[in-house]
Amino acid sequence: xxxLRNLVKNVAVASTLLLSLNACGxxxxxxxxxxxxxxQGEFCVGELCKQCKEDxxxxxxxxxxxxxxxxxxxxxxxxxxxxxGNQKCRNNVCGAExxxxxxxxxxxxxxxxSCSAKPECGPNxxxxxxxxxxxxxxxxxQLNLTQCRPSExxxxxxxxxxxxxxxxxKLKEVLTCLTGKNVAQxxxxxxxxxEGSEEYNISLGDARAKSVETYLQRANVPASLxxxxxxxxxxxxxxxxxxxxxxxxxxxxAR
Numbered sequence: 001x002x003x004l005r006n007l008v009k010n011v012a013v014a015s016t017l018l019l020s021l022n023a024c025g026x027x028x029x030x031x032x033x034x035x036x037x038x039x040q041g042e043f044c045v046g047e048l049c050k051q052c053k054e055d056x057x058x059x060x061x062x063x064x065x066x067x068x069x070x071x072x073x074x075x076x077x078x079x080x081x082x083x084x085g086n087q088k089c090r091n092n093v094c095g096a097e098x099x100x101x102x103x104x105x106x107x108x109x110x111x112x113x114s115c116s117a118k119p120e121c122g123p124n125x126x127x128x129x130x131x132x133x134x135x136x137x138x139x140x141x142q143l144n145l146t147q148c149r150p151s152e153x154x155x156x157x158x159x160x161x162x163x164x165x166x167x168x169x170k171l172k173e174v175l176t177c178l179t180g181k182n183v184a185q186x187x188x189x190x191x192x193x194x195e196g197s198e199e200y201n202i203s204l205g206d207a208r209a210k211s212v213e214t215y216l217q218r219a220n221v222p223a224s225l226x227x228x229x230x231x232x233x234x235x236x237x238x239x240x241x242x243x244x245x246x247x248x249x250x251x252x253x254a255r
Contacts, residue, residue, distance in 0.1 A: 062092060086114065133182070145184035148177035149252035153237075154212055156248045158193070161207035163215055171215060174252070178221040185255040188212050190230040194242040198232060205230035212250045227255060 029049040031037050037049035045053055050068035052058050058070035062078060075094040077083050083094035088103070096113030098104050104115035109124045119125045119139025130141035150170040157164060163171070177183065190205030209228035217223055238244045 143182055145182050146177060146180065147184050147254055148174045148186060150174050153249035153251045155245065156208055158243065158248065161204060161211050163211055175219050178216065178225060183225060185225050187253040187255040188226060188228045189251045189253050191235060191247055191249050192233050193244055193247040194233050194236065201232035202230050205232045208250050
């Protein structure tokens with residue numbers, strides 16, 4: 001009988017010891033196995049309970065395991081998770097607003113992934129060509145303006161701004177053009193040779209340009225078509241001689 005009593009006693013002691021050992025297991029968030037994290041629905045990673053070990057541990061649609069945390073994939077979208085700005089959700093991925101013209105509204109076209117208003121003319125317009133007398137410039141129909149200029153610049157004598165008689169014929173070349181229809185505006189640019197100070201030559205170039213402007217206005221060229229600028233000696237046509245006659249000039253430039 002004493003043997004049986006001792007046996008029962010030893011079994012009881014062993015059971016108590018086993019229960020005591022189990023009670024001393026790691027405390028959350030510490031862990032040794034996944035079982036220690038199971039109650040929180042987590043996994044044991046490096047002896048700490050984490051949300052995930054791998055993508056398969058993330059059960060919510062669109063989420064993957066990033067640094068042991070379930071996070072949405074970059075650009076993921078669905079009915080409850082909208083894309084930023086004008087991006088569009090396709091197959092749960094945010095992308096360009098449009099891939100072709102069919103994804104844009106009336107009067108729009110797909111311009112490098114964005115819906116833009118159709119231009120007045122050009123390849124993306126409903127009417128690609130402009131009417132006669134107009135040119136397509138940057139998607140808009142602009143009046144085809146005539147550029148009026150003489151066959152060569154108006155030349156001047158040394159240190160003078162009055163128009164030489166020999167140059168009158170050149171100015172008459174452009175009078176018919178400048179008094180016609182659909183004429184482009186003209187910038188009259190005055191130039192000098194390399195003699196004299198920079199300040200003086202700016203003034204002389206201005207006087208030459210205004211001299212031509214005055215002649216044209218007196219010949220009924222609208223003042224709105226003309227403007228002047230002086231470059232003085234800064235833009236010589238020829239650099240071989242400080243008194244080069246071809247540098248003393250007025251040029252007709254498009255404005």
